[in-house]
Structure formats: C-alpha cells, structure tokens
Amino acid sequence: MHVVIFEGNQWPTFAPVSLNRPVFMLSSGMSTLFEKQVRHFGPTRLTLWVRPDLVESCTKRLLPSMTIPTAINEPLGDEPAMLVSGRTLQLRHFRPPKEVGTVLTAEDRLVRQAYVKMPGLSHEDVLAKTDRWQAIQDLPAREEPQSPLVESLSDLISSNEESLIEDYTQLHGEPRPLPKAPGLHTVGDQKDIWVGERAKLEPGVVLDASKGPIVLADDVVVGANSVLYGPCYLARHAKVRPLTIIKGGTTIGRLSKVGGEIENSIIMGHSNKGHDGFLGHSYLGKWVNFGAGTVTSNLKNTYGQVSIQRGSTQIPTGRQFFGSLVGDHVKTAIGTRLMTGSYLGFSSMVATSSYCPRFVPSFTFLTDAGAEPYRPDKAAKVMKAAYARRDLKWTESDDHMLASVQRVAPQVEK
Numbered sequence: 001m002h003v004v005i006f007e008g009n010q011w012p013t014f015a016p017v018s019l020n021r022p023v024f025m026l027s028s029g030m031s032t033l034f035e036k037q038v039r040h041f042g043p044t045r046l047t048l049w050v051r052p053d054l055v056e057s058c059t060k061r062l063l064p065s066m067t068i069p070t071a072i073n074e075p076l077g078d079e080p081a082m083l084v085s086g087r088t089l090q091l092r093h094f095r096p097p098k099e100v101g102t103v104l105t106a107e108d109r110l111v112r113q114a115y116v117k118m119p120g121l122s123h124e125d126v127l128a129k130t131d132r133w134q135a136i137q138d139l140p141a142r143e144e145p146q147s148p149l150v151e152s153l154s155d156l157i158s159s160n161e162e163s164l165i166e167d168y169t170q171l172h173g174e175p176r177p178l179p180k181a182p183g184l185h186t187v188g189d190q191k192d193i194w195v196g197e198r199a200k201l202e203p204g205v206v207l208d209a210s211k212g213p214i215v216l217a218d219d220v221v222v223g224a225n226s227v228l229y230g231p232c233y234l235a236r237h238a239k240v241r242p243l244t245i246i247k248g249g250t251t252i253g254r255l256s257k258v259g260g261e262i263e264n265s266i267i268m269g270h271s272n273k274g275h276d277g278f279l280g281h282s283y284l285g286k287w288v289n290f291g292a293g294t295v296t297s298n299l300k301n302t303y304g305q306v307s308i309q310r311g312s313t314q315i316p317t318g319r320q321f322f323g324s325l326v327g328d329h330v331k332t333a334i335g336t337r338l339m340t341g342s343y344l345g346f347s348s349m350v351a352t353s354s355y356c357p358r359f360v361p362s363f364t365f366l367t368d369a370g371a372e373p374y375r376p377d378k379a380a381k382v383m384k385a386a387y388a389r390r391d392l393k394w395t396e397s398d399d400h401m402l403a404s405v406q407r408v409a410p411q412v413e414k
Contacts, residue, residue, distance in 0.1 A: 001096055002081040003043035005034065006126050007050050008110075010087065012412045013152045015310065016327030016345045016362065017268070017285040019405045019412065022050045022058065024086030027251055027268050028156050029163030030171060030215060030233045033089060036163075039170065040090040040147075041082065046070045049123035053404035060397040075122035083114045083136075089159060090147045091166045103139040111136050112149055153283045153325055154308075154317040160266055161212060161249040164231035168194070168213040181205060192230065196220065202242065212248055223259075241274055253286070255390065263298075265323065270390060282323035284330075285346075287386055291334040298323040300340050308341045309358040311413045317341070327362060329383055345413060346405050347379045362409035376406055 011018045017026060024034040031039075038046070046068055050058055058072050080100045084090075096115065103114040114136050125133040150156055175191045178184065181201035186193060188210035195201070196218035204225040207214050212231025216222065220234045223242035232250040234240065241259030246252070249264035256267050257274040264281050271288040273279055279290075280298035298321050300306060306322035308315040324342040332338075333351035344350065345362030353368055360366055365374040380402055384394045 001041070001043055002045045002047070002079055003037075003041050004047045004049060004076070004081050004083050005037055005086050006048075006083060006123065007086045008126055009129065010110075010151070011051070013315075015412045016325060016343065016409075017153065017283065019346050019362065019409055020057075020328060020401050022048070022054055022086060024048075025062075026153075026156060027253060027266050028089060029160060029165075029251065030167035030235075033086065033150075036090045036167075037084055037086075037088060040092060041084065041094050041096075043068060043082075047074055047076075047081070048072050049126055051127070053408065056400045057397055060395070073123045075120050076116075076118055078117070078119050080115060080117045083111065083116060085110070085112050085149060087150050088112065088147055089150050089156075089163065091162065092147060097142055101139050102142050103136055104142060110149075114139060152315075152317070154319055154322060157249075157264060157266060157281055157283055157322070158319060160251060160264065161231050164215075164233055164249070164251065165212055167233075168192075168215060168231070172213075172215065188230070196236075202226075235269065239274075264321070268328075270386075280323045281319075281321045282326065284324075284326040285328035287329045287383070288326055289331045289386075291332050291336060293334050294332045294336040294338070296323040296338040296342070297340045306341045308343055310343050311359065311361075329379070329386070331382075332356075346409055347374060347376075347383070349374055359413075361413050362405065376402060 005024055007022050011023050014023050025032050048058060055072055063070055100115055100117045104112045172194050176195055178195055179201055182203040184201055185206045187208040192209035192213040193207050195216045198218055199216045199220045201222050202224040205222050206227040209230040214228055214230040215233045217234060217236045219237045222240045225242055226240050226244040228246045229248045231248055232246050234252045235254040237255045238252045239257045244259045245261040247263035250262050251266045252258055253267050253269035255270050257272045259274045260276045261278045265279050267284045268286045270286050271284055273290040275292035277293050277295040279296050282296055305320055306317050322341055324338045326344045327346035329347040330344045331349045336350055337355050339355060339358050342358045344360045347362060348360045348364045350356050350360060351367045363374045365372045387394050
C-alpha cells in the first residue's frame with residue numbers, strides 16, 4: 001500500500017519544536033509520531049508531504065534510514081494512495097478500506113485519513129487548501145474507531161502515558177533479566193521492566209512499575225538512589241544523575257542527561273537537565289541545556305486552566321497541569337524560574353535573576369538588562385560547539401535549517 005503522510009497547515013500550533021522539523025517527527029512515548037504511523041500502516045511505499053523549507057533536512061536525515069521506497073513532496077501518480085495526517089497519534093493497527101474513495105475525517109472536517117486515486121494531487125494542494133483538496137471531505141466516510149488527531153504539544157504531553165504503554169506492548173518481547181546491582185529494588189511485576197544491553201544501575205536504584213512499564217534502552221546509566229516510576233522511557237545513552245526522581249508519563253531522549261525531579265514530560269535527544277530542579281508537564285526539544293536550579297511551575301495558584309503565551313496570542317491548553325514549551329538549542333542560566341505556560345523559542349538564551357517572562361521569542365538573548373536579538377551567526381557558533389561535544393559535525397543541511405527558522409519564527413511568534 002502506498003501511504004502519504006502529510007503535514008498540513010496546523011504545524012505552527014506545535015511551535016517552538018515544529019519550527020525546524022515536521023510535526024510527524026515529534027516524540028511521543030518511545031518513538032515518533034512518524035514511526036508509529038509506519039508501524040501501524042505497514043506501507044510498501046511511502047511519500048512525505050512537508051513544507052518546502054524542510055525538504056532538504058528530511059532528505060539528508062530521514063531518507064537514509066528508510067528501508068522502504070520513500071519520496072518527498074512527489075505528487076500522486078495513477079495508483080491509489082492512503083493519505084494520513086502527520087498529526088495522527090496512531091495507537092492501533094490500521095485496517096485499510098477496500099474501496100478507493102473513502103475518507104476518515106476529524107470532527108472539524110479536516111482530512112484525517114483518505115484512500116484516494118487522484119493523480120497530480122500534491123503537497124501544494126494541502127498547504128493551499130485547494131478546491132481539489134477540500135473535495136476529499138465529501139467522499140464517503142468509513143465509520144470505525146479512530147486514533148486521535150493531536151492538536152498541540154499539550155495533547156502529546158497528556159497522552160504520553162498511553163503512548164508509552166502502547167509502544168511497550170508493540171516494541172518489546174520477552175522480559176530481559178535485570179542486571180545485578182547492589183540495593184536494586186523493584187515494585188510491581190518485573191515483566192514490566194525492560195533493561196537493555198550494557199545498561200548500568202548504580203546502588204540503591206528503585207524501579208516502580210506498578211502503574212506502567214519502565215524501559216531503559218541500551219547503554220543507559222541510572223545514578224545511585226534514583227527512583228523511576230512507570231510508565232517511563234529512557235532512550236539509548238541517556239544518563240540519570242544520582243538521587244533523581246522520574247515520574248510517570250516521562251520520555252527521556254537519546255544522549256540526554258537528567259537530574260532533579262521530572263514528571264510527565266517529553267525531552268527530545270541531546271538535551272541536558274542534569275541538576276536539581278523540577279520539570280513537570282513540559283515538552284523540550286533537542287540540544288536544550290538547563291542551568292543548575294532551573295525549575296518549571298506546572299500548576300497555577302488558582303488551580304485554573306493554563307494558557308500559553310506565544311507572541312500576542314493566549315493559547316488555552318484546557319489543562320490544569322502544564323509547564324513549559326522549550327525549543328531546540330535553548331539555554332537557561334542557573335536558578336532560572338519558568339512560569340506555567342511558558343514558551344521559550346528556538347535558540348533563545350535566558351539569564352535572569354527574576355522570573356522569566358512567559359514568552360521568549362526565538363533568537364533572543366534575555367538578561368536583567370532586557371531582551372536583545374541573538375544574532376544567528378553567534379547562535380550557530382554555539383550550536384557547532386554543542387555538536388562538537390557529541391562528536392557531530394555541522395553540515396550545509398544545518399545551515400539551511402537555521403536559515404529556515406529565521407524566516408518562519410517571526411511569523412509564527414508574532
């Protein structure tokens with residue numbers, strides 16, 4: 001089956017982490033939305049429809065890892081294709097319709113999934129919402145349980161526990177013997193604890209899987225006297241400092257370092273929150289570095305619902321517990337305090353002695369003296385230094401990505 005995963009026009013609602021990647025590449029549970037979609041749809045051929053600015057990064061970073069024929073921004077040909085919104089949180093195997101010309105729509109009449117034969121239909125039709133694209137809504141609808149269509153990062157945070165549990169049932173087979181570690185204590189059924197090869201548990205670690213699975217991937221290190229509550233996931237080479245508390249609904253990305261207390265949060269790869277401080281109900285991009293003592297508030301004193309401040313817009317989350325949205329390459333100084341519903345844009349730097357404003361635009365250097373533009377050439381210099389620390393090289397694709405974010409961030413964050 002030919003599957004087309006399209007990004008659509010709602011990607012700005014996933015800023016700041018969608019400024020430099022397609023929405024379907026966001027983390028959820030133990031994988032990305034994209035990986036879940038491929039797993040459950042089982043395509044024999046794949047096409048990705050993304051913003052033109054993202055074609056190069058997808059070509060350089062995504063295509064080399066694909067094991068099935070994959071194209072980017074190619075229009076449909078003569079064969080039928082299954083169109084799938086990249087915002088679909090696919091948590092179950094998909095049973096394809098038997099007849100071409102069947103659509104599954106969201107409640108707001110946005111196309112969610114459709115099985116069509118429409119030669120020439122392209123990513124441009126999606127982005128421009130052409131009459132041809134809108135006409136898909138009028139196709140016969142198939143009634144069946146549907147996977148949720150996430151509307152924002154708050155949806156990904158709130159659904160992370162469910163996503164973690166579903167990924168565990170799909171990706172892990174027979175339980176592995178737990179490594180021998182002095183003072184290791186487990187709670188719950190040990191079949192819900194999976195520890196990868198070369199993972200190291202230091203003395204006194206507690207793994208509580210009574211409310212969900214705990215997965216420690218290969219080469220993970222968990223420091224002494226740390227307590228982990230399931231469901232949670234630590235990706236390859238993640239490091240947990242001693243005395244850390246990780247609560248349910250938490251995903252720690254590859255090569256990240258964490259410490260303090262973390263609850264119901266998603267941290268993408270290569271990020272550091274390695275010191276004391278609370279992080280709750282938050283979403284962090286890649287290459288984030290939190291200074292020691294950086295803390296997030298995830299509950300208002302009024303116990304009311306939290307809204308996000310993005311530019312001049314207040315965005316309701318509909319949730320009582322909500323922390324911060326933090327873009328790629330954000331840095332905070334020691335003792336930084338982030339209020340509920342904070343938004344820290346791509347490559348922003350925060351070094352304030354008082355509470356940080358709830359909105360910090362991308363490429364902003366914020367101190368007690370005020371906010372100044374953070375020049376992209378200086379930002380790139382810091383990014384290259386961060387890459388070098390992980391033995392990675394900055395490429396032309398990274399230059400292209402940086403220029404793209406410079407263009408789109410002011411439009412999204414106005």
